[in-house]
Amino acid sequence: xxxxxxxxxxxxxxxxxxxxxxxxxxxVLKLGYHVxxxxxxETNVFSDxxxxxxxxxxxxxxxxxxxxxxxxxxxxxxxxANSIARLSVKVSGRTVDLSKARMSVHYYPGLLDQExxxxxxxxxxxxxxxxxxxxxxxxTITNRSASKKELQLEWSGATLLKNTKxxxxxxxxxxxxxxxxxxxxxxxxxxxxxxxxxxxxxxAKQAGFILPAGKSYSIARKERYDLExxxxxxxxxxxxxxxxxxxxxxxxxxxxxxxxxxxxxxxNDTLQKRIAVKSIVxxxxxxxxxxxxxxxxxxxxxxxxxxxxxxxxxxxxKQAVGLSYFNPELAKSNILSMFDYQDEHGMIADCVYxxxxxxxxxxxxxxxxxxSVWKVYEQSKDTSFLKDIYPKLVxxxxxxxxxxxxxxxxxxxxxxxDGTRIAAAWESGMDNAVRFDQAVLFKNNNYAWSxxxxxxxxxxxxxxxxxxxxxxxxxxxxSAESKSWRKxxxxxxxxxxxxxxxxxxxxxxxxxxxxxxxxxxGPEGWIPLWAxxxxxxxxEPVLHIMQNKSKFNTKVPLPTLxxxxxKFDPTKGYWRGPVWLDQVYFGLNGLRRYxxxxxxxxxLNALLQNAEGLKEEGPICENYHPVSGKGLNAxxxxxxAAHLLMLLKENDL
Numbered sequence: 320x321x322x323x324x325x326x327x328x329x330x331x332x333x334x335x336x337x338x339x340x341x342x343x344x345x346x347v348l349k350l351g352y353h354v355x356x357x358x359x360x361e362t363n364v365f366s367d368x369x370x371x372x373x374x375x376x377x378x379x380x381x382x383x384x385x386x387x388x389x390x391x392x393x394x395x396x397x398x399x400a401n402s403i404a405r406l407s408v409k410v411s412g413r414t415v416d417l418s419k420a421r422m423s424v425h426y427y428p429g430l431l432d433q434e435x436x437x438x439x440x441x442x443x444x445x446x447x448x449x450x451x452x453x454x455x456x457x458x459t460i461t462n463r464s465a466s467k468k469e470l471q472l473e474w475s476g477a478t479l480l481k482n483t484k485x486x487x488x489x490x491x492x493x494x495x496x497x498x499x500x501x502x503x504x505x506x507x508x509x510x511x512x513x514x515x516x517x518x519x520x521x522x523a524k525q526a527g528f529i530l531p532a533g534k535s536y537s538i539a540r541k542e543r544y545d546l547e548x549x550x551x552x553x554x555x556x557x558x559x560x561x562x563x564x565x566x567x568x569x570x571x572x573x574x575x576x577x578x579x580x581x582x583x584x585x586x587n588d589t590l591q592k593r594i595a596v597k598s599i600v601x602x603x604x605x606x607x608x609x610x611x612x613x614x615x616x617x618x619x620x621x622x623x624x625x626x627x628x629x630x631x632x633x634x635x636x637k638q639a640v641g642l643s644y645f646n647p648e649l650a651k652s653n654i655l656s657m658f659d660y661q662d663e664h665g666m667i668a669d670c671v672y673x674x675x676x677x678x679x680x681x682x683x684x685x686x687x688x689x690x691s692v693w694k695v696y697e698q699s700k701d702t703s704f705l706k707d708i709y710p711k712l713v714x715x716x717x718x719x720x721x722x723x724x725x726x727x728x729x730x731x732x733x734x735x736x737d738g739t740r741i742a743a744a745w746e747s748g749m750d751n752a753v754r755f756d757q758a759v760l761f762k763n764n765n766y767a768w769s770x771x772x773x774x775x776x777x778x779x780x781x782x783x784x785x786x787x788x789x790x791x792x793x794x795x796x797x798s799a800e801s802k803s804w805r806k807x808x809x810x811x812x813x814x815x816x817x818x819x820x821x822x823x824x825x826x827x828x829x830x831x832x833x834x835x836x837x838x839x840x841g842p843e844g845w846i847p848l849w850a851x852x853x854x855x856x857x858x859e860p861v862l863h864i865m866q867n868k869s870k871f872n873t874k875v876p877l878p879t880l881x882x883x884x885x886k887f888d889p890t891k892g893y894w895r896g897p898v899w900l901d902q903v904y905f906g907l908n909g910l911r912r913y914x915x916x917x918x919x920x921x922x923l924n925a926l927l928q929n930a931e932g933l934k935e936e937g938p939i940c941e942n943y944h945p946v947s948g949k950g951l952n953a954x955x956x957x958x959x960a961a962h963l964l965m966l967l968k969e970n971d972l
Contacts, residue, residue, distance in 0.1 A: 349936035369608030439464035451608035477520035633684035641961025665718030825860025842902035848909025897942035
């Protein structure tokens with residue numbers, strides 16, 4: 320009986336914790352903005368459920384009573400409006416000055432919340448997403464005085480678009496733009512509105528009503544953005560906001576609970592928990608649902624950078640692992656979004672877009688797909704997913720040896736499909752890394768070229784992929800194939816160590832096909848530890864170089880080029896010094912694999928403490944300056960967020 324009561328108490332406490340979990344993490348990311356230029360999108364925003372539009376909180380008091388946006392996304396991002404629907408309140412015919420209200424605004428995971436206190440009124444506005452195209456905004460006004468009030472509500476808005484006009488549709492509005500895009504705004508029919516339309520601006524007026532003392536009045540509206548029009552404009556049924564809000568909270572509490580509580584680990588560090596939640600909301604805000612030529616849901620690298628409005632292969636593999644901890648269905652979809660465009664030879668495009676004519680087939684990206692699939696399977700246990708994707712993984716793996724092994728010695732090179740060196744450097748994922756400065760191209764066949772340089776990281780990834788393919792084959796009861804994959808491991812391990820490990824320097828380096836060493840030191844030197852290729856005597860010198868304060872042990876540790884290299888330039892050099900969190904993850908995971916748990920923990924602690932914004936309310940950045948700690952390049956970067964989730968899961972500080 321006692322054990323039963325203990326279990327019951329644990330379940331009860333767990334349910335209470337889950338119910339309040341979302342509210343435990345206010346403002347892990349600071350929101351607040353005023354739109355002055357439609358194309359300036361480098362600010363923190365909120366989106367959810369794969370929607371293609373986003374919002375943020377007001378920054379200026381003049382925007383009180385409105386949420387900022389929406390920002391809409393397709394091939395590029397832009398603000399449709401500063402505020403598409405700003406509330407105005409009249410009391411006995413006199414307009415209340417909301418800019419003078421006492422204001423409280425918060426961003427909770429999955430929810431924007433705004434409260435105003437002015438003239439004995441409490442005005443609450445809440446914004447959530449209810450589908451992959453729709454957000455709902457609920458407004459509640461409470462009369463806090465001792466007497467009744469005569470109220471009238473109005474909403475007004477203006478788009479930043481030219482040569483467009485709002486059209487009235489029942490109790491709402493619609494505007495079409497950019498040859499096939501449509502934004503719609505509909506209010507609950509319980510409060511019929513009178514609309515005054517002037518091209519791209521409008522005023523919507525509600526009839527006056529009496530609000531008794533101590534009572535509240537609520538009205539909701541939906542805002543929908545479609546980036547492809549099909550049929551007539553969408554009409555909305557009236558939904559009960561409280562039930563939608565409850566479903567939203569349960570969904571988000573499940574995301575957070577799944578990450579924090581599925582493995583039994585105790586999370587005692589508040590900073591780590593807030594960074595984890597910030598990582599989750601970053602990934603979810605970058606989630607885009609299938610649309611046009613994107614056939615599965617996936618994740619943008621960053622919605623704050625115009626060049627990242629698509630799905631990218633290397634990013635997708637990494638994002639999927641992070642997503643698998645709390646949203647495994649999206650993780651699987653994220654992977655499938657790239658395999659939708661696998662060609663007949665097995666190649667995966669570098670990136671895919673809503674317009675498939677823009678897909679980049681000049682190169683692919685380093686092979687981490689089987690690793691990603693396996694890590695997602697560990698969380699989802701979905702064998703049907705493995706069964707469907709395994710043949711595609713095999714085809715992709717074999718593609719590398721058919722098209723990126725110039726001298727057919729079993730070691731591959733990065734390359735391109737168009738014979739350009741720049742695309743070959745892109746294929747490495749380390750676009751302008753110093754190690755490729757002198758590389759030239761060799762032609763392999765009519766649609767494949769290789770650099771004259773064999774890369775240690777590429778071949779370590781391929782080694783790891785063979786292990787993961789073997790594991791997948793085991794689950795699928797493909798014993799002969801599993802045995803074949805494992806048979807390839809020992810010879811490749813010896814070949815990689817013989818070819819790339821420099822016994823004098825104690826580090827791994829690329830080599831030209833003619834045998835010349837490329838001795839610039841970067842994260843490619845610790846990828847063999849992540850893959851489990853090294854023996855203990857090889858791993859220890861690698862650790863010592865990583866710990867060297869003149870090389871990799873900087874304020875934010877593990878830069879992409881050693882700090883003592885003459886071409887070290889974190890501010891201007893994309894891969895010539897900045898700290899990329901995926902490479903930090905591979906390094907720390909590799910160290911832990913060889914028993915260096917304390918050393919890995921020390922590196923992680925330095926990262927969390929010194930990388931700008933992580934322990935405050937700033938965004939997760941694409942990369943970081945190793946000396947100053949400043950966040951660099953794109954904000955709210957998905958693979959950085961994904962790898963933070965991995966690092967926090969695997970390292971108990």
